[in-house]
Amino acid sequence: MKFRRIFVLLPVCVFLFGFHAANAAIANDDNIAVDVVSAGPLPTMIKNRMQASVSVIAGQLMDGRSMDEIDTGKVQYQTIIKDVFDKILIGYTVSDVFISSVNETVNVKVSLLPWNDTIKDVDVQVATDGVSQEIAALALNDIQGLHELFSENLCGLPVDAVDWSNGVLKHSLNDFMEKRLPEFRADFEMRTGEVTGVTVTIYPRMPVVRNIDLAMRSDTVPNLYLLQERSFFQTQTNILLGVPVAFVNRHKDYFAKRLGEALDRRTSFSLLAIHTQVEIRPDEQTMINSYSDTAKYNINIEGWADFGRANNGESMTYKLHAGSFITPKNEFFTQIFFKPQEADLDWAAGYYYHFDNRWRVGGRYFFDNNYWSIDTQRIFNRKWSARFDYAPSQDFWEGAVRYNVHDFVSLEYVWQQSDHKEDKWLRLIGHF
Structure with missing residues (x-):
């Protein structure tokens, strides 16, 4: 129970x-x-x-x-x-x-x-501090939509509540900058009313570009020709000074194009139809390399100093090569050789066929000694190259391996046979 x-x-x-x-x-x-x-x-x-x-x-x-x-x-x-x-x-x-x-x-x-008075519209003005007008224009383009951010947070709000909303607006602005323009920070001031005025000021963040190392290079025109525009190019690159490194890196394609076009518009460059490519490595110490070449001409000046040459002892020679491309692969040229120690001037004319920008073959006729040579050259990279010249009627051939130490200096190891005698020496080459 x-x-x-x-x-x-x-x-x-x-x-x-x-x-x-x-x-x-x-x-x-x-x-x-x-x-x-x-x-x-x-x-x-x-x-x-x-x-x-x-x-x-x-x-x-x-x-x-x-x-x-x-x-x-x-x-x-x-x-x-x-x-x-x-x-x-x-x-x-x-x-x-x-x-x-x-x-x-x-x-x-x-x-x-x-309360009665509410915000009906917002007028947003953006100012920049510490950067040039061109950098400012780029930065302002990145933060389009800033007006909408303030409009969404302020319109409809009572005028007297604006100060109470400052913390929210600052947080929203920081989030907006972090997504759109993280290389800059922003502050703002407001003038309240039915149409509330907002002034936003943006400042660059550290680290910024402090120094610029500039190198101008070309495979088709002499270094001396580039040097006349170095001062101008340096003034153009100075636009990056004081600009956040990360901002330069994010916009480096724009800066590379802008700097290259500035050089190509110069009279000396447009005269030879030179086209410039610019490479930028952003850092506090920013490295800028320009590569300026023309598809119409091939001009270079070299100075040779031979050391350890058995036949002629130490000798110096200046060589001018002036070529013109009839088509992108076919070059006709003339070369002038001057030996100051002998007060001797020789010249040659010839033709090269360029398979690409690394491999060529052709021949030259030397007017002083009246003979032909067959020439070939192979470029492996920006540092290493090799050449071989052969003159059948002179029982002569010469091969060399070249190492580019610097834009202005190269070393070449030369191996030559002439009249059944071999000789080897080191050649120091200056690129003018």
Whole structure:
């Protein structure tokens, strides 16, 4: 009989225990939901900040309390939330606070009335500090849409609430800059009114370009020809001084094109139809290399100093090569050789066929000694190359391997046979 009573009462006890447990739910940060609404427009970022403030107040009042306790004291909680939030709020009046509990969640709804004067439009002006106008234009292009950021956060807001929103606007601006223009930081000032004026000033972040190393190179015109434009090119590259390194790196294609085109527009370059490619390696010590070449001509001047040459001892020779491309692969040229120690002048004329920019073959006729030579050259990279010259009628051949030490200096190991006699020596070559 006793067991039968226990089995009858057990379902009732389980039901009563479950009912009590459901109503014993405790309020905490996870189950207190706040919604702030306004009779007028309420910008999203401002609304989020208001809701966060109300959540703090509601948490202080109701955290750790059961749903029954909250239902019992909600009128008092509503009054306290209304009074406290109304005191810290500027530009709005708290018209009503309503608390309800549904499914173990406490809902707090706060209704606001905006004060009379509200912001209807925003005028955003952006200024730059510490950079040139051209860099400023690039930076401003990266942050298009800044007006919309302030408009979304300010329009509809009471004029008196603007100061209260500064923290939200600063946070929004920092996020915007980090995504669009991370190499600069931004500050802003506001002049409140129905049309609120905003002045945003952007500043470069460290590290910035402090020095520029410049190298001008060409395979088809003499270094002396490039040097006449070095001073001009240096002034053009100075645009990068003081600019954030990361910004230069992100826009280096633009800067490379802009610098190359500036050189190509110079009269000396356009005269020979020279086209320039620019390579930029951004850093605090930025390296800029220009490669200026023409598809119409092949002109170079070299000075040779031979050391260890058995037949003629040490000798010096100046060589001028002046070639013209009839087609991209066919070059006709003349060469002039001058030996100052012998006051001797010789010249040759010939033809080269260029398979590509690394391999060529052709021949020359030397007018002083009246003979032909067959020539070939192979360029392996910017440092290493090799050549071979053969004159059948003179029983003469010469091979050489060249190493480019610098844009202006090369070393060549020469191996020659003439009249059945071999000779080997080292040649120092200056590129003028």
